[in-house]
Amino acid sequence: MVTGGASGIGEATCRALTGAGASVIIADVDRERAERLSSELAGSSVIVVDITHEGAVNAAFAGLDSLDILVNNAGIGLVGGVEETALDDFQRLMRVNVEGTFLVTKAALPLILASKGSIVNIGSVAGLIGVRRRYAYCTTKGAVVAMTRQIAVDYAGRLRINCICPGTVETPFVEAYLEKYHKDEKEKVRAELHARQPVGRMGRPEEIANLALYLCSAEAEFTHGSIVTIDGGWTAM
Numbered sequence: 001m002v003t004g005g006a007s008g009i010g011e012a013t014c015r016a017l018t019g020a021g022a023s024v025i026i027a028d029v030d031r032e033r034a035e036r037l038s039s040e041l042a043g044s045s046v047i048v049v050d051i052t053h054e055g056a057v058n059a060a061f062a063g064l065d066s067l068d069i070l071v072n073n074a075g076i077g078l079v080g081g082v083e084e085t086a087l088d089d090f091q092r093l094m095r096v097n098v099e100g101t102f103l104v105t106k107a108a109l110p111l112i113l114a115s116k117g118s119i120v121n122i123g124s125v126a127g128l129i130g131v132r133r134r135y136a137y138c139t140t141k142g143a144v145v146a147m148t149r150q151i152a153v154d155y156a157g158r159l160r161i162n163c164i165c166p167g168t169v170e171t172p173f174v175e176a177y178l179e180k181y182h183k184d185e186k187e188k189v190r191a192e193l194h195a196r197q198p199v200g201r202m203g204r205p206e207e208i209a210n211l212a213l214y215l216c217s218a219e220a221e222f223t224h225g226s227i228v229t230i231d232g233g234w235t236a237m
Helices: 008-019 031-038 054-062 087-115 135-154 172-181 183-196 205-216
Strands: 025-028 045-048 069-072 118-122 160-166 227-230
Touching: 008 025, 008 069, 008 205, 025 031, 031 045, 054 087, 069 087, 069 205, 087 118, 087 135, 118 135, 118 205, 135 160, 135 227, 160 205, 172 183, 205 227
Parallel strands: 025 045, 069 118, 118 160, 160 227
Antiparallel strands: none
16 A cells, blocks of 8 residues: 555555556545556555545555555645744644554554565655754654654564655655745756755656665565665765
8 A cells, every 4th residue: 555646756656566566555635646547557446545534544444454565655745944834734744744644554553464564654854854944844754754763663573664765856746846836936946956966856756666665575674664765865965
């Protein structure tokens, strides 16, 4: 199962897992986009679910007999420092990025434990370093990192869990940011986003997806509780 699986990193991860032989469950709030993707991926299925609603999440998992892999990818962003951040917006990010990850993980846990499976959380470099004017986003992604480490301690030997922390990746998520905050200067800001990574470009969704695929594979059996950056050298700088 890949949450937020209908677009961006989630879509690329669904494609990578399908290519490796998995039967992927695309979990997303966007039915149309999820079903369009599913039509391209052999053996895939769609669950339309709002991960912030406990009842909906539990109902989604009630219909599953088994689960080997969970990728907690669904998330949202917000621009603004602490003084610019409204309580409603802060709570919205907490609901999706933190509570949603909690609810999905908790609901999936019996199945993941039964299969001795793997969980991959999609965090961000914003959970490891301070990013200008990203107060709420940094807070929530820092929580995802901490959640990963805590579960790794409690369930070592019974499942595997790791967290991927990408730099800026060229996805619809970034396009929506440019449209909302920089509509009249998109290409200028896009160039700045490329330049923010020392390698001189944003990441590609398939690069993150292939790392997720590795972390779910038998080749990564000794990788547990790891926080893996894939950021073009951003955190090294």
